[in-house]
Amino acid sequence: MPTPEPTRRRSVDRRVVVLAIATLVAFAVAAAARVTVDQAVAGYGASSRYSTGAASGWTPFDTVNVVAGIGASAAGAGVLLFGATLVTAVRRHHHRRLPVLLGGTTVLxxxxxxxxxxxxxxATDFATVSEAAIVRTALAGLAAASLPSVCLAALRTRARR
Incomplete structure (x- = not known):
């Protein structure tokens, strides 16, 4: 009678897949909010931005601010979910090169x-400065979110030695 081969533990199980999908959804909501805000703001002229009249209820600027807030919150949730996905994957995956891969990605x-x-x-252009600041913040957030998984992978590798 043949003996069954031991089943390998998969590194990508349902929990990792659910967290990865939630991460992608959060980043997609953030990107959609960013595009919506950019399109809405592009239609406003400089002369219509400020008025001398009294504020009267809900304005298009309030709507844009709410959409921008939702986008920022979704981006923050995406970064946290990214870190949770990496930690969950590291807990389930036992590859020796994983700490090097995660560390290299974090450094990049x-x-x-x-x-x-x-x-x-x-940069001297305001648009370039603001876009670069957004990219800087996003990359720094992703690097910081990946640090717990790098530490966990390094500790697991050290413990196996």
Whole structure:
């Protein structure tokens, strides 16, 4: 009678897949909010931005601010879910090169944030400065969110030695 081969534990199980999908949905909501705000603000002229009249209820600017707030919240949730996805994957995956891969990716994210910061400080155009600041913040957030998974993977590798 043949003996069954031991089943390998999969590194991508349902929990990791659900967290990854939730991460992608959060980033998609953030991107959609960003596009919506950019399109809405592009239609406003500089002369219509400010009025001398009294404020009267809900304005289009209030709507844009709410959409921008939702987008920022979704981006923050996406970063937290990204970190949780990596930690969950590290807990389930026992590959020896994983700490090097995660560490290298984290270093690349941090270096990208530094490059974006340099671009933001050397640019003279407001649009370039604000876009570079957004990219810098996003990359730094992703790098910080990946640090717990890097530490966990390094500790697991060290414990196996």
């Amino acid at each position: 994210l941090a270096l990208g944030a530094v490059v974006a910061a340099v671009v933001a400080t050397s």
